[in-house]
Amino acid sequence: MSRPHFDPAAYPAQLADKTARLRDLLAPFDAPEPEVFDSPREHYRLRAEFRLWRESGSEKRDYAMFEPGDKFTPVLIDNFPIASRRINELMPRLKAGWQASAALSFKLFQVEFLTTLAGDALITLAYHRPLDAAWQADAERLAAELDVSLVGRSRGQRIVIGRDYVEEELEVAGRRFRYRQPEGAFTQPNGAVCQKMLGWAYEVLGERSDDLLELYCGNGNFTLPLATRVRKVLATEISKTSVNAALANLADNGVENVTLVRLSAEELTEALNEVRPFRRLAGIDLKSYAFGSVFVDPPRAGMDPDTCELTRRFERILYISCNPETLAQNIAQLHDTHRVVRCALFDQFPYTHHMESGVLLERR
Template sequence: MSLSQFDPATYTSQLAEKKQRLIELLAPFDAPEPEVFDSPREHYRLRAEFRLWREAEQRHYAMFAPGDKHTPILLDDFPIASTRINQLMPQLKAAWQASQVLSFKLFQVEFLTTLAGDALLTLCYHRPLDAAWQAEAEQLAAELGVNLVGRSRGKRIVIGRDFAEEELQVAGRTFRYRQPEGAFTQPNGAVCQKMLGWAYEALGQRDDDLLELYCGNGNFTLPLATRVRKVLATEISKSSVNAALANLEGNGVDNVTLVRLSAEELTQALNEVRPFRRLAGIDLKSYAFGSVFVDPPRAGMDPDTCELTRRFERILYISCNPETLAANISQLSDTHRVERCALFDQFPYTHHMEAGVLLTRK
């Protein structure tokens, strides 16, 4: 997002334009009018990453316009970022300005915060990190009340935890999440909470089983698991799988089996194209799947995975790219209809939007 686009006074009209665009994309499928879930107008983004730019013998937070890596936009604060990030930015800058050990060849800073108030900082260097750096970093982490990760080529030093802890409320229950450094998490926590609530309601209380593809750190898995008999969930990223397993255990969710497979690999397994050792001991035929939940990357579902979802009575689909969502619905429209749809404004002041649909068999 360009800072020039940030204008809370225009938020309502921008959101209306996104709604109209989603209506037009889903019009060929006779979709109902989308439910719209707005965002806070500022301080909504829980993650931020800044390059550092050296000027007048000091390093400054910097961003760049798309396609231009040579003209920095120097920042003292970042109004779309969480209040916690804006509190930490000047404190961290003062710390590196006062310390040659902390500032020497520091080139990038990453912030990860949560609605629960936790914070994790990652400092990236073009030099080896030594004992002197670690001693000062430990003092800094204690002073700021954060967890901290130092990164340099081939080395990673963790001070405290290498994850942030989040708490999200869904249907009156608090779910606690471990969000690892470097792994994907939803950037807009307030809207993420609304997405979870909508998916929970759209799925409804079922007496059968759920297949979940692309489960990540278990963001949707935790609340949706309370709505079904049992869940088979898949994810390919090792760090996300480990976080999901920790989140399941930490929340006492015991009806989920998680396997490290891609959606394409699970499709092959369910079609009995080939066996997978990672499915050893799991009886796929013991599941009575009634619903499938998908939250794919921007490219959407590949054609084979899309065909796999056709088998299910209900397809609950969260998308970060409405264009590929529409393409997938087109492939499924001869057997399924759009019963519900929603717009989630994860990314205010940009053209990006998150969408959700519930498809049910005709």
């Protein structure tokens, strides 16, 4: 993990620069002024990954990060102010735990923390050697001492102590939604901003009497609150881990108007265009849906041209993006039929150039 340059005093100017950048990218499309949702200045990041550094001739291991572009000069750290308070509380206790155990420290090379606003925590320890019974016994004692779930990973091995997910709670429009967030799967790193992002999407979609198509639904992060705004939802996701988490989240929250299928956005485009049938859509009558809106939250590459063309069919396109450049490219493809009526900046990644943004496009 690269080391960010943490400087709370510079944060307002950095956020202003990001706002200007988004404004400039969306200016060709006559977009309104971006709504800006800032981040806590510190302790905002709910997950963190550290390499461990061992000096030659020493058995002591330290948390290490690296400057961007330099993988050979470690910056040794004892705390990480952008990470959640729970991660900072766990860091020295975990370090003391592995230093006190030869079974835990031997060939340990990486540590990952996953925490939640609700206070849950999971730690993953990665090794360059097989994990044995001695490792498991010491790992179970440490997990109980730290009150965390713990996952041990090595080539061909994955040992879970406790659960392989954390539990989160996020509030949207006065309702609390519970989420399982699996180890190794994508989750939004900035919980406070994620909550603002969900609230914005909920508001701009509005109360609707028709149906919603959701592409790239992940673990159901947006699916849960948006499903309460429409008649029913058809949601797609390709990752099996995320699909399983989304199904559990729908059940845990009593959301019953969502049908989830494990298809990529490209495959669903082919299905809706009747290019070819898919066994995973057996029993789902696509023609029974009265889609009025589509929600997309694609990877950094944005939507491929065919999927982007598919979204043109809908009256409303609600688009969350982690890459404003590919967002602008997709809007350019849609600009002749849809106009930007709302846009927002969500500062998920303070002290970096990255930003999350959202737009609502409506048919002209």
